[in-house]
Amino acid sequence: GYEPRTQAIYQITGRDPISVKPAETLESMWATDVFSLNKMQACLPKAVYKSLKSTIRSDAKLDPSVADIVAAAMKDWAMSKGALYYAHVFYPLTNATAEKHDGFISVQSDGTVISEFSGKTLIKGEPDGSSFPNGGIRSTFEARGYTAWDVTSPAYVMETDNGVTLCIPTVFVSWTGEALDKKIPLLRSIEAMDKSARKVLKQLGYSDVAPVSSSCGAEQEYFLVDATFANSRPDLLLTGRTLFGKTPAKGQQFDDHYFGAIPERVQVFMQEVERKMYRLGIPAKTRHNEVAPGQFELAPYFESADAAADHQQLTMTILRNTAKKHGFVCLLHEKPFAGINGSGKHVNWSVSNSTQGNLLDPGDEPHKNIQFLTFCAAVIRGVHKFGPLLRAVVATASNDHRLGANEAPPAIISVYLGTQLEDVFEQIQKGELSGCKPNGIMDFGVPTLPSFIKDSGDRNRTSPFAFTGNRFEFRAVGSNQSVAGPLIAMNTILADSLDWISNKLEAELSAGNELETAVCNVIKEIMDDHGAVVFGGDGYSAEWHKMAVEERGLLNLPTTADALPYLKDKSIEELFEKTGVLSPTELESRFEVYAEQYILSIEVEAKLVVDMAKTMIYPAAIKYVTDLSSAMVGFKELGLDFNLKIAKKAGELTNKIVDLSSSLESALEKENFDSTEDHMQYFAKTIRPLMDEIRECADALEGELADELWPLPKYQEMLFIK
Ligand code: ADP
């Protein structure tokens, strides 16, 4: 009944205020929990440190004799921080972070214990691979999977449920050397992009060209809900989203002071998250409230893509763990609350090196900036040519609730450049590059305030892939996702485009064209063939959906079931093979794993819908209808007419829920499918609509039933009580 729900409200509103920890300086916190190069230099013999450093800088193989010494130093450092365990941390094909914990403890024959950590255990681990999806890779060859220390990513200590643990970032490979994780292809994609980018920069006339790396700054949106509420919502606990729940009448404009929201609790939480991030060397930079009540955002300062990907995973872990400590549950699901703004992860991405700087920086005169125009055109070509790939790498069951829902980017992948750049590229396409429109001046109309020059990429919130001043921002990424997949895709399509450009430039230049003419000719060809992907208008509008598909030939892939099969497309297979980022087997395994995850996560939800409908909602509804029926008898005895309207409506909805639940139950029994693709379509087109129908009835019932009978914490309670 209503007991847990009211008790939750009591408990939460009666909480003691949380004490704020005394301030610490940034310098005293920064990277203290990381076994950084500086720390290694301080504690390793000179020769060992030198050998390790050259391994890190040049991808050389690690000398085994060095590994033992490094391991011992690492263990001593970790134990001085209170660590008794170590773990190889890796990133399997799910969006999770995986780790297996082992103690440093070693029991001697005389019963005494010592601590032990050898070079061998540092370098190589053998997790129980069978519990991680591999899309058939391992079963075909050998069951074993290995983790191997990624020396480019420093070890660190983390406080977990096991106490303090030394965490060693690793890659996860099969016995036969196939990548079973998201990190190996990310490293390969950076390498591929670097190779092509340097080739092009040389052609553009630079003699001194440093390695090009890709950068990433990911903005993370999330919700906080009090744990007491979450604990009485099996849907939140098991699936991360509410499978039922009536949207409050005013939605996001809902009054913020329902029970007196106390953002202070949230602030204390954020502060602790940031301190943990700083100690791990993660540059937390901005934090703010988001559109929806109970929703927040956190963004770090950007870093190199591989470090950023590791740090982003860590950030999600820190958010979840710290929330628990503060009596919250941190929801990273893309759509925890229907009808309320969802959460995404905006992946800001660029490419740069130490000699030419940020290659996507247009500077003050973009029309004269050959290097910028070339790299930007390369991105445009890639996004057009491989739009379905970009859609597929953000395709998950949970992100489907968000994409195309008129608050998040549409499922059609297009590029936003901003008016100034759009104009420059149009001029090049017409063959009449004359100049560039000045950027608008932002005048606040107040003489005491300075006026600003608008960024070249101004703000179009409706685009999935927007140029934002000196980088692109991929906004269709889900809040729950690893950023590795999107980064792999972006680096790889850029590598491919730059290769293509390089070949074209070579032909142009050897035909005797001047460099500028050559570049303009190549860009013109790109715009002729791929300009259709550039769109500056309202991405939410119905006109765009029609125009994009009918006139521009772009694909609208609304669900994961529609998008994922493109991973098997010949052009995408070739792209990954040619660039050396993923072999056909590795790519195929990714399709299988992601498809399986899509099906599984909807299956879990659907079973829970049936369960909750039958065991929580139906009993409450029956109780209400029974109460009304006895009221009817009472009315009769008093000689009064009883208005049957409410009782009838509640009764009808209750019956409908019973019918629909058994339909869904039998629909879930279907087992034989012609292909994985059919299986996914079945879940998208049959299972999900049935779940929605049940929800519609349940949410309608929530609006009919006596408040005290409703068994689940309601939206306004979860969103506003803190
Ligand atoms: P907004 O909310 O306006 O999009 P934020 O400041 O919240 O902007 O986030 C912008 C993100 O983009 C930050 O993480 C920032 O570090 C990152 N960023 C800035 N420049 C680059 C770059 N060259 N490459 C990658 N990320 C960048």
Ligand code: MG
């Ligand atoms: Mg942003």
